[in-house]
Amino acid sequence: MTATELATAAQSEDSAFVEFWNEVLAPKFIKFKHVLVDGLTQHSEAVFPSLPVKKGDRVLDVGCGFGDTAIKLAKLVGPEGEVVGVDCCDAFLEYATKDAADKGITNVSFMRGDAEIALPAEEFDFVFARFGTMFFANPVAGLRNMRKALRPGGKMVHIVWRQRADNPWLSMAKDVVLQFLPQPGEDALTCGPGPFSMSNEETVKIMMKSAGYEDTELRRVDAPVLVGNDVSDAIAFQLAIGPAGEVFREAGEKAEQMRDEIEAALAEAINRQKISADGIVMDSSSWVISATNPVQ
Ligand SMILES: C[S@@+](CC[C@H](N)C(=O)[O-])C[C@H]1O[C@@H](n2cnc3c(N)ncnc32)[C@H](O)[C@@H]1O
Secondary structure, eight states, rough: OOHHHHHHHHHHTOHHHHIIIIIIHHHHHHHHHHHHHHHHHHHHHTTTTGGGGOOOOEEEEEOOOSHHHHHHHHHHOTTTTTTEEEEEEEHEEEEEEEHHTTTTTOOOEEEEEEETOOOOOOOOEEEEEEEOGGSSSSSSHHHHHHHTTTEEEEEEEEEEEEGGGGEEEEEHHHHHHTTOOOOOOOOOOOOSTTTTOOOOOHHHHHHHHHHEEEEEEEEEEEEEEEEEESHHHHHHHHHHHHHHHHHHHHTTTOOOOOOOOHHHHHHHHTTTSSEEESSSSEEEEEEEEEEHHHHH
């Protein structure tokens, strides 16, 4: 599929999840970019030095967000290589395109696409995704599209969150907010299945096998992440994004009426966390999943 066909397919068939990313989450992600990108980077930095990428490779970055990993990959493949970043969210793509231009990186391009529907059908040497695949409503379809974007024998790496218990930076605030507000209902508006949908090792291996990969391996990465520059930044972040943010958003007027009590309880819980010179730090844990597209 060409870039134009891909953009047309994605735009004419936006799913409710893609609309949610564009309309609800994008402004919140932009506001808390300083927290999100720094935290997520801890997990990709742990594997970047050992990624199976060499000079001259063609690389696809799926769910590339603000484009920082695509730009790093573009530096790894050098001027004779090429990186394409795909995301379903216009505002992130705009930021990524401008950032690459400002940095004078010319071997990276960004395009709109829904990975569950289609990805560029060129033969990439390597496909990468940092914290994008857990949002696929149909994970096998998305993972299969990523595999089909690879040349035979090409490699992929995607990074996803491990279980809730090892990710208090995402789960702790939800537990606090649930003391005041109900769980979101079945019809809650969401960005997809959510951060822990690929946390189970056995389930992920079955998904990868069903998508046609071989040699799937999971490596655990633990990293402390910044959740805010100070307590009020951390509270605002938690009530905007992630599982706590979803509970708060879905409760609507009731959440606003209880905002003072909820913020006070969150402040108490956040004050018990580690405080560094940069702000509030909490534990996080990911799987780095690597696999190969079989040679037929
Ligand atoms: C948690 S963010 C991670 C962004 C970036 N990879 C990073 O690590 O900073 C998830 C990203 O996946 C994108 N995304 C979610 N579902 C997608 C889909 N079906 N197709 C393409 N992008 C998708 C979102 O727009 C968002 O940019």
